[in-house]
Amino acid sequence: MVAAAAAEEAHHSVALEVGMAAVSVGIAVIGFLIAYTTYAKKSDRAERVAAQFKGLYQALLNKWYVDELYDALWVNRAKDLGRGLWRFDSRIVDGLVNETAAGTVRSAVGSGWWDRWIVDGLVRFAGGFVKTASWPIRLSETGYTQNYALVMIVGVLVLVGYVLWGTL
Amino acid sequence: MDFFDRNILSIITFWPLAGMLVLLLIPKESTTLMKWWANIVAVTGFLVSLPLWLSFNFDDPQMQKVVSVPWIQSLGVNFHVGVDGISLLLVMLTTLIGPLAVLSSWDAIQTRVKEYYAFILLLQAGMLGVFISLDFFMFYVFWEVMLVPMYFLIGVWGGPRKLYAAIKFFLYTLVGSVLMLLGILALYFQYPTIAAMHPEISSQFGTLPTFNVLAFHAIGPYLSESLQFWVFLAFFVGFAIKVPMFPFHTWLPDAHVEAPTAGSVILAAVLLKMGTYGFLRFSIPILPDATVYFVPMMVTLAIIAIIYGALVAMMQPDMKKLVAYSSVSHMGFVMLGMFALNPNGLNGSIIQQINHGISTGALFLIVGIIYERRHTREIAQLGGLSNVMPAYAVVFLIMTMSSIGLPLLNGFIGEFTIMAGALQKNLWWAVAGGAGIVLGAAYMLWLYQRTMFGKLDNPANQNLKDMNWREWATLIPLIIMAFWIGLYPAPFFRALDKPVNKLVEIVKAASPPDAPREAREIR
Numbered sequence: 001m002v003a004a005a006a007a008e009e010a011h012h013s014v015a016l017e018v019g020m021a022a023v024s025v026g027i028a029v030i031g032f033l034i035a036y037t038t039y040a041k042k043s044d045r046a047e048r049v050a051a052q053f054k055g056l057y058q059a060l061l062n063k064w065y066v067d068e069l070y071d072a073l074w075v076n077r078a079k080d081l082g083r084g085l086w087r088f089d090s091r092i093v094d095g096l097v098n099e100t101a102a103g104t105v106r107s108a109v110g111s112g113w114w115d116r117w118i119v120d121g122l123v124r125f126a127g128g129f130v131k132t133a134s135w136p137i138r139l140s141e142t143g144y145t146q147n148y149a150l151v152m153i154v155g156v157l158v159l160v161g162y163v164l165w166g167t168l
Numbered sequence: 169m170d171f172f173d174r175n176i177l178s179i180i181t182f183w184p185l186a187g188m189l190v191l192l193l194i195p196k197e198s199t200t201l202m203k204w205w206a207n208i209v210a211v212t213g214f215l216v217s218l219p220l221w222l223s224f225n226f227d228d229p230q231m232q233k234v235v236s237v238p239w240i241q242s243l244g245v246n247f248h249v250g251v252d253g254i255s256l257l258l259v260m261l262t263t264l265i266g267p268l269a270v271l272s273s274w275d276a277i278q279t280r281v282k283e284y285y286a287f288i289l290l291l292q293a294g295m296l297g298v299f300i301s302l303d304f305f306m307f308y309v310f311w312e313v314m315l316v317p318m319y320f321l322i323g324v325w326g327g328p329r330k331l332y333a334a335i336k337f338f339l340y341t342l343v344g345s346v347l348m349l350l351g352i353l354a355l356y357f358q359y360p361t362i363a364a365m366h367p368e369i370s371s372q373f374g375t376l377p378t379f380n381v382l383a384f385h386a387i388g389p390y391l392s393e394s395l396q397f398w399v400f401l402a403f404f405v406g407f408a409i410k411v412p413m414f415p416f417h418t419w420l421p422d423a424h425v426e427a428p429t430a431g432s433v434i435l436a437a438v439l440l441k442m443g444t445y446g447f448l449r450f451s452i453p454i455l456p457d458a459t460v461y462f463v464p465m466m467v468t469l470a471i472i473a474i475i476y477g478a479l480v481a482m483m484q485p486d487m488k489k490l491v492a493y494s495s496v497s498h499m500g501f502v503m504l505g506m507f508a509l510n511p512n513g514l515n516g517s518i519i520q521q522i523n524h525g526i527s528t529g530a531l532f533l534i535v536g537i538i539y540e541r542r543h544t545r546e547i548a549q550l551g552g553l554s555n556v557m558p559a560y561a562v563v564f565l566i567m568t569m570s571s572i573g574l575p576l577l578n579g580f581i582g583e584f585t586i587m588a589g590a591l592q593k594n595l596w597w598a599v600a601g602g603a604g605i606v607l608g609a610a611y612m613l614w615l616y617q618r619t620m621f622g623k624l625d626n627p628a629n630q631n632l633k634d635m636n637w638r639e640w641a642t643l644i645p646l647i648i649m650a651f652w653i654g655l656y657p658a659p660f661f662r663a664l665d666k667p668v669n670k671l672v673e674i675v676k677a678a679s680p681p682d683a684p685r686e687a688r689e690i691r
Contacts, residue, residue, distance in 0.1 A: 078479065078482070078607075078610070079482065079483060081479055082479040082480060082481075082482040082483035083483045085476055085479050085480050086479075086480045086483050086484070089418065089476075089480050090418075093414075093415045093417075093418055094418035096415075097336070097340070097418050097419070101336075101339075
């Protein structure tokens with residue numbers, strides 16, 4: 001401040017300029033002495049002053065909390081946004097991709113079921129139906145020549161019997 | 169020599185493939201021989217690509233080193249290759265990153281060594297094929313071929329959730345590329361109709377359906393707006409997933425975190441560029457009206473990616489995931505510059521693609537180095553590492569600065585040019601981009617502070633070894649590139665000058681959208 005004011009007034013007078021310079025050097029020397037007596041000599045002044053102006057001391061110590069403000073306003077908000085978008089990316093954007101895959105698998109399972117039970121089911125039903133319906137006939141179809149011969153003989157006997165019955 | 173010069177693109181592309189076939193013949197026990205062989209193939213692959221850069225004519229706006237041989241004639245498919253300045257830079261980036269990725273695997277990969285190096289070399293061939301293809305069918309083949317080795321690299325040599333990540337990567341990309349294929353087929357069947365009406369096109373490219381990308385460029389301005397609209401959307405899905413653009417980016421953090429270091433490096437440095445390359449090579453020149461129409465959508469998604477990616481990156485507890493999300497943000501920059509659609513924006517976009525390859529590739533190598541020593545990537549586990557690994561700390565710092573965009577390093581050139589392009593279009597685009605740069609500095613510096621500075625209080629970190637010669641060798645080329653582009657980017661801009669102007673002219677003819685279509689000339 002002092003230096004700036006001195007610069008502003010520079011063209012007014014040399015005396016003022018020198019005076020201002022002297023004042024600013026004086027202030028600097030006073031500051032130096034205060035610092036020297038506070039910190040270089042063993043003294044509890046630093047602690048006392050800090051305790052007395054606690055708020056100011058803390059604010060100065062933390063550089064007026066500019067970093068914290070900056071973090072709260074921008075840095076952490078950007079991180080939140082990043083985290084949120086990441087969640088969005090893995091749940092929604094990638095979720096849709098995985099859902100498409102899962103949907104494909106589901107429809108594959110569905111069409112597998114359909115194929116097994118409906119399409120192939122009809123085929124097997126046709127076979128099964130014929131199989132079931134043919135059961136009584138199949139009983140006679142044993143494949144043994146003796147059986148067929150027996151049935152033939154029985155048939156011949158029945159026929160012969162019928163004819164004979166008519167003539168009697 | 170003449171044969172070499174004429175077929176240089178094919179030689180560059182199939183060099184790693186030939187190397188892979190020889191690798192397969194090496195006996196299973198000779199793992200050291202395999203490693204040496206893979207490294208030799210990768211390094212010579214880079215050396216073979218140098219003549220391409222040296223013999224490239226920077227003043228020629230046409231495709232160069234073009235070779236076209238019929239492949240499947242009944243379908244109109246040709247083996248058709250060629251490069252312009254854009255693909256030249258991406259080819260060079262690929263051949264540069266390849267050997268670094270291979271070398272970085274020396275100690276990290278101990279199981280199934282032969283398969284590992286075979287897949288990396290195959291991947292290299294696939295990526296190179298993508299950048300040199302001038303036939304859309306061929307492009308699609310390479311685009312898909314490249315998926316397979318990457319799938320195995322993540323799925324076999326990856327982290328704890330490798331299968332999830334590998335399958336997600338594969339299916340996600342495949343969904344996009346199938347839609348892209350529909351777009352390709354729409355152009356394929358549309359071509360004869362338009363060629364029939366324009367003799368100057370049919371005389372050059374014939375009247376039959378074709379996959380010739382140059383033919384598609386020729387018919388682009390005559391495609392109806394509705395067709396352009398739908399094909400653009402189809403391409404968009406394919407390329408946006410690859411870039412990746414918001415909201416198609418979630419495969420990326422998973423793939424990056426689970427992939428082995430070399431996989432992450434290649435993924436970030438080269439694979440993502442295939443998406444942006446797709447926009448540059450196909451969407452913009454073939455579909456100029458739709459490009460102009462979709463600018464608001466593209467720019468919005470790009471800006472979301474920049475800021476969103478940066479914020480999400482900031483909160484990641486895992487170093488690798490942080491770098492992965494930073495990729496989302498950086499690729500947002502690339503897309504922002506691209507869809508500014510002016511020379512600055514496009515130049516910056518392409519330069520930034522190269523820069524991202526360099527700095528993010530390097531960052532993944534850096535994360536890999538610490539992971540090999542500590543088997544963790546958790547930021548909270550690290551801290552104070554600059555005390556035990558000073559050289560590592562320096563390299564990490566350089567690459568952090570490069571990623572942030574500090575002047576004298578490559579990132580600055582790219583970001584500055586993109587910002588200039590964005591500013592010419594719209595002040596707010598540049599403002600949003602600027603916010604992204606600030607956030608980028610925030611997450612990178614914070615990461616650096618938490619890992620490198622502070623107290624070395626974790627006992628596990630106290631005896632870490634600094635980088636060995638092999639790790640230096642993987643990073644030095646990238647440091648050189650970072651400074652080269654940062655100090656003297658002129659050769660790179662010179663390579664881009666002609667192709668970028670061509671793109672700008674095409675788009676200019678398309679906007680404003682209500683200009684009479686007949687007035688347009690064919691380019």
